[in-house]
Amino acid sequence: MKRLVLLGVVAICGAALLASCSAAPSAQQQPSTAHPVTVHLLTHDSFAVSPALITGLKARGINLQIDTGGDAGTVVAGAILSAGNPSGDVLFGVDNSLVAKAVNAKVFAPYRSPALSQVIPALAAQTDGNMVTPIDFGNVCVNVDDAWFTAHHQAAPASLADLAAPAYRDEFVVEDPGTSSPGMAFMLATIAKFGTNWTGYWRHLVANGVKIASTWTDAYEGSFSASGKGDRPIVVSYATDPAASLYYAAKPAPASPTTHVITDGCYRQVEYAGVLAGTPQSQAAGQVVSWLLSPAVQADIPLQMWMLPARRNVPLPKLITSWAAPVPHPLELPPGQVAAKTKSWLDTWDQITGR
């Protein structure tokens, strides 16, 4: 019996060693169909892509393994913790509020995708010295429940300033920027729009009965009147949400969405991908970054992740062109400023809202 236990221990150790050896290639390989390379893509839980595209990548000798690990922040935090000795090869999903910290922590190795020339000019410049590649973007905007305003014979708000007006008292719900990514984007939008007066704006919002939810789910599914459960007709969410809620409506779907987006005061979130510093397969990892920018993947993004492609001239689904309002002048803050100031902004926000 004693020997049996010993044998078991040896077997387990052996298995672990084998597993670790088989996963660690001795030298960098040129990906080919004859010798496929496994590339680990670290990303957040919302990542999605059509399986056929992953199969297509396999034909080019890359076996893509998608490792999801919580929200974007957690994934980036994990990458910072293991900078230089990463637990994957490529990271997708670091956004413009997190990217400066990740780059400062030397998470990424430089890589310049040949496809970068096809990217929308405003985004193509955002590479932080070739450390990251913009893949997609989305706008965090104030969403309004039209049905509610029609039923209550009230005019819907049209700007951020309106939300502080007494007419919209107790009608607005926002997410906590300390726990929610759209919440953070909205706080940054107010800072970008009102400058140092942003604290005054928030004091007015609080005085006007703004409700603060910890998460997007809590705000949109719990408090927003358009989702059927809540009693507040104005919420901070994404510009694509009217289109998405039409896409996910009960069949037969209504002809048009019951919500719309205020295009004033939208904050642009940009999502980047980057080759992780220290990966033994930087070459294949770079190919995955370029693959994310390829026309096929870019066209797949809107209905998978409800973000917009960074690449120019990508055909968009009709649902998006019809119902996802274009935002002509999105707000954005420089990533370096965001990285340096987030903590003090959050502390100030906490004080104003009493969180």
Next chain:
Amino acid sequence: MNREPGPPEPEEGLAAHDLVIGNRFWQAGPLNVRTTTGQITAILGPSGCGKSTLLATLAGIEPALSGQVMLHGIDLTDVPVHHRGIGMVFQEPLLFPHLNVGANVAYGLRRQGVNKSVAAQHAAELLDWVGLPGFADRATDSLSGGQAQRVALARAMAPSPRALLLDEPFSALDTDLRLRLAGEVAELLRSRSITAIHVTHDLAEAHAMADVVEQFGDLTAR
């Protein structure tokens, strides 16, 4: 009763009239029990015949299905256990392990509202009485089986019960000790003139203890 010679006009002690015991699945009776004040009555019967249930019903632990339980001519049938004033010693000593020996003996007195030091003094006297002087501060798990049953007896006697029930209290002990202890306990009980019912399946033990010996099977005959 009164089949055996007794004192003239004996005073009735603990008694049962047409008592039916048991539960939904099993019943026994109607049973009739009579005892005399100050005497020890043994009830003899094989294991599993219902002796223990009879004692539990007399004590009020189990409800009577019908009939009456009487003590000194007063009907106790609807009196809850803790107001009956009937003490009981079980097959196992059942000493409370979170209390020391002295606190175990004092337990009943404390429930009567006797203050701690008076109860402790009284407990010490009872421990002297059962032959365990100085045992008050000991833990219950340091006692031998015989010692534990003596403590259980002292504990049962502490609140001065009007009657005492003994449910095969020596059955876990070996034969020699059992008979010796039975004799000793009988002496102790007589010294206090307590009315007692002792059930057992052991004829020798019954005779070592009791003034009167009855067969369980005969209780239904009357």
Next chain:
Amino acid sequence: MTVLPRWMRVLWIAPAGFIVAFVAVPLWQIAANALHDDALQTLLSGSTWHVAALAAAQALLSTVLAMAVGLPLAAVTCYRFPGRALTRALLTIPFVMPTVVVALALRSMLGGALPTGIVAVVIAHAWINVAVVVRVVGSQWARMDLGYLHAARCLGASRLQGFRTITVPFLRPAIASAATVVFIFCFTSLGIVLLLGDQHTKTLEEQILRQTSVLLDLPAASALALAQLLVVSVALILGARAISTTTYRPTTAALRPLPASTGGRVALFSCAGLGAIGVLAPVISLVIASVSSAHGMTWQWWATLNSVDAGTTRIGSPIAALGISIQYALITGVLASIIGVIAAISLLGPRIGRWIAGVSILPLGISAATLGLGLLLAYARPPIDLRGTGLLVPLAHSLVAVPLVVAVVIPAVRSLDGRRLGVARSLGAAPTRAFVTAYGPTLAVVMVAAGGLAAAVSLGEFGAASFLARPGTPTVPLQIVRLLGKPGEQPLAAAAALSVILAALTLTLVLLVDRLGRRVGA
């Protein structure tokens, strides 16, 4: 006690190794990577300890309420009555469901009327943790020798006095153990606090999440995790002190017949009924949510659960998550029951073994984010890379399940009858053979039951797994959370439908476990 054969006296090495490898090493990795001088400042700062005090007060209130509701229900489960097993299993559902689903269920039921703040958090925590009280205290209560109570009653104790002076001391170890577990759960709560809390219900776990995923300040997060671990350790030590006061030898569990009086029966059935309704009502509201749409009743959400378009990502359909969840649950069940039962057996061995049972509860107090990131650092890159083996998630689940397995198995191990071993030895059996003959059957059944519980925990686990980079196929709770992150009717209804499936699966598993558990008692 030297009931263990010699080779089994070193078995404690297995759980100890497990704890060292999957708790100590990951924690060390985090500390080594993250702890600097700044972190020390966070650890010593007033606001950290202010949050800790708020969380401790909240956890204390939650524990008291869970006890107040759980103790009567624990008493009820000691009686034999039709529907007892079902009631007990139903009460377990809120505990093993992911907190997001609990919140979703409460929301489906109460809608906009759902309050927020300390009252809502305490009620939700109590609702979730009643199961711990019922299981831990109830199983101890069933082992109480009623003779002690009868003896006390004959000595003049009223019903209430008997409860206070005899039952409570007997239950004290179980109550202490349940209270410790509940306190730790509530103190480290994240999901409920996020969804129902306000500024007065902050927990350190919430602060850890903010530092990790918004500020990317891992030194601060590690310092907070350390502060949390300190409080949890204090709670464990206080709990362990109360647990070790046990001196009552429990008998084998025996269900009591129903009380004879009508009043007693009415009280018992209304207790059990209210408990079952309290658990079932939110679940039923989930069922309703999964079949309603803007156009009225519909089966379309259930019919499309198998479709990759059902509001989730095309990584897999909602139903595909079920397969992977069951697979993880099986591995977790085997792993956690082996480790947990060995840890519990160590109680019978040398002194050091007895420590293991206590230490194996520690993972309860480690933040899910810490655990996830720690495992990632330690075992998701060379030299030890477990990513390809699919073991990381079951490992994280086992870490969460082992403390509960230990808590459930310890009473069974304590009640092992030493005389049986003596008989086997006196018949000439060698130490190992004697141990197996005397205890094998009981331990085997306990192990299967514990494995079932661990599997149920794995089915509902969300926290640790969500922080762990793992292969794309999500588990059911992860899939539910993904669905809840999408706007529109379909994702919400599909999440409700998946939650109903999860509840049904859990209920079945717990019923099976209980059936096995009853066989141990017999």
